[in-house]
Amino acid sequence: MGNILITPPAAISALTVSRGSGADNLLTPDPREAWVDSTVGTPVTIDIDLGIARVIDTVFLGSLFNAHPDATWAISGGLAGYGDVSILAIGVLRVPERGDWRRRTMSHALWFGAKHLVRYLRIAITQPGDATPLSIGALIVGEGFQPRLNKEWGAxxxxxxxxxxxxxxxxxxxxxxxxxxxxxxxxxxxxxxxxxxxxxxxxxxxxxxxxxxxxxxxxxxxxxxxxxxxxxxxxxxxxxxxxxxxxxxxxxxxxxxxxxxxxxxxxxxxxxxx
Structure with missing residues (x-):
């Protein structure tokens, strides 16, 4: 069990997506303003330039719709280029849900791990060939605040x-x-x-x-x-x-x-x- 994590977004200087429509919506806070992919079966990349070197330990993709259970993502980045260091080699895109029979139509993707000093960041997402094109409503990259002691009882x-x-x-x-x-x-x-x-x-x-x-x-x-x-x-x-x-x-x-x-x-x- 980990302690509560609060992550504000780092400022993004430039963002490009290899395909789809509405890339600029990933820079707005409203999750109903979404980027929508145009195809499936091959990776789509989101390239982020933070403008300056920043410490990050959190990458969050929020309000995902049509995220297939077998969809994967990978994260890389560095100070000189998007592929300098592998941050997440490959992982399941959708975060785990409740262990019962309810699966939500909306999901999220979250990476939280060791701190990295980067300026450039690349997120590569692959939906299976039989999936529906993905949409993403929120993007946060940043360094989170996690207290030494967890939240108190009585949330x-x-x-x-x-x-x-x-x-x-x-x-x-x-x-x-x-x-x-x-x-x-x-x-x-x-x-x-x-x-x-x-x-x-x-x-x-x-x-x-x-x-x-x-x-x-x-x-x-x-x-x-x-x-x-x-x-x-x-x-x-x-x-x-x-x-x-x-x-x-x-x-x-x-x-x-x-x-x-x-x-x-x-x-x-x-x-x-x-």
Whole structure:
């Protein structure tokens, strides 16, 4: 089990995609503004120039639609070129989901590992030949904040609904359907002075309007998809100092990605033991 990870995006100087449409959408924070591939069966590459040398330990592709279970990705980069060093030789694109019969139509891809100093980064994605072209709604490359001690017990999880419900004079209701999205809250306790300073700078930069990706536990294990939250920090609360060396800070994250309905897989009887 890994500690909570909060990653703001590093600034991207230039981005090119080898094919597809809407490459510029990968530079916008709205996951509904997506890049869409034009074919399958051969690798598509996303080349990123950060403009200057930066330390990274996180690569996140969010709001993936049509990501095939057998799709793979690889990451390379360096200071001089896109292929200098292999960061991820090859891996499964979709993060692990819950270990039951529900598979979501929307997924994510996440790499979190050893820190690398790079300017150039290349992401290569391969969908099987019988798949539907992939779409990607969010891209974050950066260096994450991971405290030495994990979040405290008692994390919050809620659902917001932007629908409008009006009671009519006759007793019925008028409903204008909106979107439903999730909110999450954590307390980071026992932060060192250095950790509190780093987190404060992150929050000051992001505020309540700029995107981050928060991963409750970045370990590649069952349920990782549900532990990844792409959105903005909201309801920021001033940190409190417990003693001269320790600080406690409460954070709330609000999802930007709207959850679609799950796919009900055909192997339900075998999973349920029928």
């Amino acid at each position: 919050e999880r809620g659902v917001r609904d932007s629908s409008s419900v009006t009671r009519l004079p006759g007793g019925g209701v008028s409903v204008v359907e909106g979107a439903r999205y999730a909110t999450y809250g954590w307390t980071l306790g026992d932060l060192s002075t250095v950790e509190a300073d780093v987190l404060f700078e992150l929050v000051l930069d992001r505020g309540e309007s700029r995107p981050v990706v928060v991963v409750e536990d970045p370990a590649t294990s069952i349920g990782l998809r549900n532990r990844i939250h792409y959105g903005a920090l909201t309801g920021l609360r001033s940190f409190t100092r417990r003693n001269v060396a320790q600080t406690s800070w409460q954070l709330v994250c609000e999802d930007w990605a709207i959850e679609p309905d799950p796919i009900l897989q055909s192997d339900i009887p075998s999973i349920l033991g029928a």
